Amino acid sequence: MSISVKDASIFYGDFKAVEDVTMSIKPKSVTAFIGPSGCGKSTFLRTLNRMHEVIPGAYVEGKISIAGQDIYGSGVDPVAVRRKVGMVFQRPNPFPTMSIYDNVLAGNRLNSKRIKKAEADEIVEDALRGANLWNEVKDRLGKPGMGLSGGQQQRLCIARAIAVQPEVLLMDEPCSALDPISTAAIEDLIHELKSDYTIVIVTHNMQQAARVSDETGFFNLKAAGQPGHLVEFNPTKQMFTNPDNPDTEAYISGRFG
């Protein structure tokens, strides 16, 4: 599903966090957002599945549509949006009360969907294989999810997100709490997931953006206290070799504030 954003501004109460973002994200591709801390890229990511509404007083102006449907239209249920647009967070957050098996099925179980045991087994295996975790955990599916290593927990969270079969997967700095080997595993996974899902990833690691993404958006602040804005949105190759904007070049080459 393609995502198109037009003149989106994001507010926390009176504070304008992000201003006038316009972009269109291609289906079944990886789009990376880069930029300095506090420039609003995570905030923007969270508006794509209406997660920012969890914070009281947050709202969006402008238009964000997924597959042609305005997700902020009247009568749109944020719960329905989030079933289509999954999310993986910065820190791995498996449910501590649940086993590995139940964690993968959490999306179904928490919604009290009745599924047969055989079907549930299949969902779990598919999701864990999809997240490249099956071989490591197939013998201990009943063990608590918290017992896995950080990298495995993060892949478990990805398995949990894809088990509900979303169309879009948002990743908010999914590797920032992981070691290089786990990071490589997740990046490989992103490459594989690209064939089935539209992936949007926020990262602080520019090499990572260059490695995994097809298109890149650079967010920046004009000054401290000012809202963040989208400076440039281009194919990743062009972004890292011949950016349109001198600020982008300065940021990417490390000559930045």
Next chain:
Amino acid sequence: MTDIDLSAQETELSHATLPRGAQWLVAIAAAALGGLSLVLGAGIVGAVAVGGLAFVLGYPLWALLVENRRSATDKLVTGLVWTAFGVAVIPLIWLIYMVVARGTAAISPEFLTYSMRSVTGDEQGGLYHALMGTLIVTGIAALISIPIGIMTAIYLIEYGKGSRLAKAITFLVDVMTGIPSIVAGLFAFALFTLVVGPGTRFGFGGGVALSLLMIPTVVRSTEEMLKLVPDDLREAAYALGVPKWRTITKMVLPTAVGGIVTGVVLSISRVIGETAPLLVASGFNPNMNTNALEDSPMMTVPVFIYTQLSEATAKGVEYAWGGALVLFVLVMALNLIARIVGTIFAPKTGR
């Protein structure tokens, strides 16, 4: 370079130290001093005070002479902290000892299965009626307080964050925590005097009075437990397309259940020994009464202890100790249950 045996001499990093076992030497000296003052007629309390003081001051003083100021301060403060610990714990152990030692004399199968119906003089009576009454009244209080308390806490943490209503509720809960228990009893008594009729004393009234005392502790402890559930987990559930109410019932509550149950059980054991509100609201009754809704008084263990003690007979005092032991065992059992439940439901780390 020649090898130097550093341990043999003083360097910048070392200093003279007290001999090993110095604290035992001081302790023996202090005990001797205490013994001496006992012989001189200071009494047991005075002797313990003299001995304790001698140790707490003598040990750092010696350290000050041999070692340095910091070491002396360390020993002084350590001594003071241990003294404070002892002062806090000794009455507790003493209390437990007294209740067990005096209470066991009264405990017998008859004591646990008889009521005080038409018991006069030296006839055998018991607290069965009071035990049942306590269980019924506390059960009613729990039935009222647990749902109200937990739901209030869920509102405060999950829905009302920062809203004016939530702030008002938090304030009222704080005020409720400070209600003197007899006022809660008077409230229940006055309420049922208006609703049922003048002078109504019955089990349900006692339950209502206790629930007034219990609700704030349930709210507080549940609130703390819900706060401990990380927002990350809530967001993870939302991101899976789980509605808020399901996130709360299926994820937040199960994650916090161990702590919530512990808090609830502790709040029960907190109100189970309340006397004043039950004196007022459910009254005295030497007879068995298991109907909490009938307009007749219901006896409870704390009130049993109070009445037996006010008889001021040898048998009354014995029964009061027996009642105290029963109450004590009840509270200990509840605390034990709270511990066990807490560990059973605690989120598993798998390591």
